[in-house]
Amino acid sequence: MRFTLNGKRARLDVHPMKRLLDVLREDCGFTGTKEGCGEGECGACTILIEGMPVNSCLVPAAHADGARVTTIEGLDGRHPLQRAFVDHGGAQCGICTPGMIMAAVALGRKPTLEQIRVGLAGNLCRCTGYSAIYRSIRRAR
Amino acid sequence: MPSRSVGRSVVRKEGRGKVTGAARYIDDLTFPGLIHARTIRSTIPAGEIVDVAFGFDTSGFTLVDYRDIPGRNIVALIDDDQPCLAERLVRHVAEPILLLAHADREALLAADVRIRYREAVPTYDATTSPIAFKTIAIDKGRIDQGFREADVIVEGEYRTGHQEQLYIEPNGVIAVPxxxxxxxxxxxxxxxxxxxxLKVLLDLPDDKVRVVQTETGGGFGGKEEYPSMIAGHAALVAIKAQRPVKLVYDRVEDMLATTKRHPAVIRHRTGVKRDGTLTAIDIDAVIDGGAYATLSAVVLSRGVIHATGPYRCDHIRIRGRATMTNTPPNGAFRGFGAPQTQFAAEVHMDRIAEALGIDPVRIREINALRPGDRTATGQRLGRDCSALAVLRETVKRTDFKRKWRAYARLKASRCLKASRYKEGGSRGIGLSLFFHGAGFTGGGEVKLASKASLALTDRGARILVASTEIGQGTRTMHAQIVADTLGVPYDCVDVNAADTGQVPDSGPTVASRTCMVVGRILQRCAEDMRERLGRLTPREYLKRHGPLVITREYERPTDMAWDDNSYRGDAYGTYGWACDVAEIEVDRETWEVKPIAFTTVHEIGKAIHPVLALGQIEGGSAQGLGYALLEEVVMRDGRMANAQLTNYIIPTTLDTPPIDVVILENPYKHGPFGAKGVGEMPIDGPAPAAINALRNAGFDLREIPATPERVMVSEKQEPRHALHA
Structure with missing residues (x-):
């Protein structure tokens, strides 16, 4: 498969039905994308395909062929959301954080509280009760 | 002097790694030559293993059973009753029997192992189980006299279900020979x-076993004792195969096999005067330990000590029992017995108020513990007892009394008009008042004798503790305490990995003890280091005198005493105090209960790092609302029937109401900068607050979770439980 991963062209020889999550973690070495449930419920494996958030545990590798894929590593540590998640307590244990940040990136700039709540409904966090995540997103600059 | 960091929300130590994906969790690691392991588990709840057959070519596999254990076949903890691998007897579904390992995960998953059993009759009812892991009796005053003084006696039985910790990162380890x-x-x-x-299982000396915590994706108690099991399994395979072994559970296996919160059945019988004064509290609590003892004895202990709730009464009798059933062993979960018993106490308290015709605030104001009062174990409370303060602040902030009366009137008019559907949903507001002891119970901290070390570095100091960062901010909070005590900037304090090869045993990261207890030991290290430095900078000291490492051990405050035989004395160094108010709405078509607002006031001594403390309170409150309303473990024939996130529901963004938090600070004299524990308390209160809100809306529930099925059948008039003495 060929695809653009975090802005760089990549070419891989993998089984077309291999989970994109495993391709990213095992074949590309990007372990920032996490697995929490393997059934599309927790959102820890959220990445962007063509800017849209998906659960990479439910996406076969073939589906990303020719697509633009972005993982947490693709934000280069410079996205305002990343700093905000540290400052405002949006990250506690951190395991949901990469997926949560990617889902938040997909919300675009200045989402309303209601847009955040609906947009993150597929991303589970067991640590924060979500309040600090809302604060992190709303205060990101 | 550098600016102080305590009380400020400094940048958390590992924050950057967590938001960039650079932080390494166990499944992110690999080693040369690594193979994968899989656990073969029992499929029956009780019986004997008759025969094991392999339906695959075993060449290329590493196979491990109990005969490969060099030391004792137990998971060493308290009672040493739980085998690491079953030999002949099986006591629960998902009990580990065999381990398989292979370099290829596909081959590993395809391997077919057939086990024949001779089945026995399982026990599922904790209240009738003949086997008790632990019984505890607490007596204060004379219960008969207390009931003689009562005008009214109120009785009730309350039930709580299992709860899965549901850290988002499942359990996992890598063992390297x-x-x-x-x-x-x-x-x-x-x-x-x-x-x-591992030392006991493998018969190895201290220095041949090294344990290193990797970044941990949540614990909530679920990674207190269970990792000893999975580490034992991986180590056995690694030693036999002489290769690194990864054993990481998927979500289903984690939910089927690992520990959960103990279900409980708690009976209350309370004597009370017409003016609302409690005269007698009689409690019988049974918790379901599951198939092996694990931590049940100490869960029960914390549970019964908190069972009265934060109330004063001269005559108290508490009987607690942790019993055995043929279900996977239950274990540590944030709150550790106190959420169960305080759920019962607080729902019962609203029923007492109702029986007397007074409001839920008044009954608590009359009976709340004050400084100078004695708890059920006879502990005299100091000035840092804040039950009334948190109650009053919460009531004021939520306009509780007005709302409570308004919803109650609405309920009454709905009954009269029988026009229930016109109202849309039914709303209610409920309150809970609760407390939580920080640190190990009774003499636990003395037995642990935890140590912490501080090493002088060029810039400041390095913290050496076995306390783990699991999301709560251990590294950050410890560094703040050390920085301010030593008089160096926060950034000049770094924290060593929790690696048994490098750090002393600071005890477990549990029991709301990491800040208050371990933080205090570190503070003493820093005080000593400050004194040793004198006028020298760290760099000058090192140049002149060479390396400096200061180690200190836990010292019990001299004003504390505890007798484990009589269960009398100072059960905890101190307590945190909190009050929750939940406002709920019941959908009259689906019978779903939706929390619409949640307020909590927590008194925690001192918030070392306000953002982290707030995170504990918000997160624990949300987890408590899940416990109250959503999270149901369905056990069928001793097996969790809903062991996946599709149908074990934890709160999402849409299920979690706005959480309004107020932190009060009433310092504990033996805590670092006055800090008490904070991690567990938030989960004690949401369930009773939510169920009391349901009562206010016209639903009489005595059991959680309040699933739609239970709510649907609970709308009725209060039967006459109040017996006039």
Whole structure:
């Protein structure tokens, strides 16, 4: 498969039905994308395909062929959301954080509280009760 | 002097790694030559193993059973009753029997192992189980006299279900055979629990076992004792195969096999005067330990000590029992017995108020513990008792009394008009008042004798503790305490990995003890270091005198006393105090209960890092609302029937109401900068607050979770439980 991963062209020889999550973690070495449930419920494996958030545990590798894929590593540590998640307590244990940040990136700039709540409904966090995540997103600059 | 960091929300130590994806969790690690392991588990709840057959070519596999265990076949903890691998007897579904390992995960998953059993009759009812892991009796005053003084007696039975910790990162470890022993890396709360369990299992000396915590994706108690089991399994395979072994559970296996919160059945019988004064509290609590003892004895202990709730009464009798059933062993979960018993106490308190015709605030104001009062174990409370303060602040902030009366009137008019559907949903507001002891119970901290070390560095100091960062901010908070005590900037304090090869045993990261207890030991290290430095900078000191490492051990405050035989004395160094108010709406078509607002006031001594403290309170409150309303473990024939996130529901963004938090600070004299514990208390209160809100809306529930099925049948008139004495 060929695809653009975090802005760089990549070419891989993998089984077309291999989970994109495993391709990213095992074949590309990007372990920032996490697995929490393997059934599309927790959102820890959220990445962007063509800017849209998906659960990479439910996406076969073939589906990303020719697509633009972005993982947490693709934000280069410079996205305002990343700093905000540290400052405002949006990250506690951190395991949901990469997926949560990617889902938040997909919300675009200045989402309303209601847009955040609906947009993150597929991303589970067991640590924060979500309040600090809302604060992190709303205060990101 | 550098600016103080305590009380400020400084940048958390590992924050950047967590938001960039650079932080390494166990499944992110690999080693050369690594193979994968899989656990073969029992499929029956009780019986004997008759025969094991392999339906695959075993060449290329590493097979491990109990005969490969060099030391004792137990998961060493308290009672030493739980085998690491079953030999002949099986006591629960998902009990580990065999381990398989292979370099290829596909081949590993395809391997077919057939086990024949001779089945026995399982026990599922904790209240009638003949086997008790632990019984505890607490007596204060004379219960008969208390009931004689009562005008009214109120009785009730309350039930709580299992709860799954549901850390988002499942349990996992990697074991690496090295230096004639083994090193285990893993997701865990208590490296030294694992260290000890491995020494016993593998018959190895201290220095041949090394345990290193990797970044841990949540614990909530679920990674207190269970990692000793999974680490043992991986280590056995690694030693036999002489290769690194990864054993990481998927979500289903984690939910089927690992520990959960103990279900409980709690009966209350309370004597009360017409003016609302409690005269007698009689409690019988049974918790379901599951198939092996694990931590049940200490869960029960914390449970019964908190069972009265934060109330004063001269005559108290509490009987607690942790019993055995043929279900997977239950274990540590945030709150550790107190959420169960305080759920019962607080729902019962609203029923007492109702029986007397007074409001829920008044009954609590009359009976709340004050400084100078004595608890059920006879502990005299100091000035840092804040029950009334948190109650009053919460009531004021939520306009509780007005709302409570308004919803109650609405309920009454709805009954009269029978026009229930016109109203849309039914709303209610409920309150809970609760407390939580910080640190190990009774003499626990003395037995632990935790140590912490501080090493002088060029810039400041390095913290050496076995306390783990599991999301709560251990590294950050410890560094703040040390920085301010030593008089160096926060950035000049760094924190060593929780690696048993490098750090002393600071005890487990549990029991709301990491800040108050371990933080205090570190503070004493820093005080001593400050004194040793005198006028020298760290760099000058090192140049002149060479390396400096200061180690200190836990010292019990001299004003504390505890007798484990009579269960009398100071059960905890101190308590945190809190009050929750939940406002709920019941959908009259689906019978779903939706929390629409939640307020909590927590008194925690001192918020070392306000953002982290707030995070504990918000997160624990949300987890408590899940416990109250959503999270149901369905046990069918001793097996969790809904062991996946599709149908074990934890709160999402849409299920979680706005959480309004107020932090009050009433310092504890033996805590670092006055801090008490904060991690567990938030989960004690949401369930009774939500169920009391349902009562206010016209639903009489005595059991959680309040699933739609239970809510649907609970709308009725209060039967006459109040017996006039």
């Amino acid at each position: 090295e230096h004639g022993g083994v090193t285990v890396y893993g997701s865990m709360q208590c490296p030294y629990y694992v260290h000890r369990a």
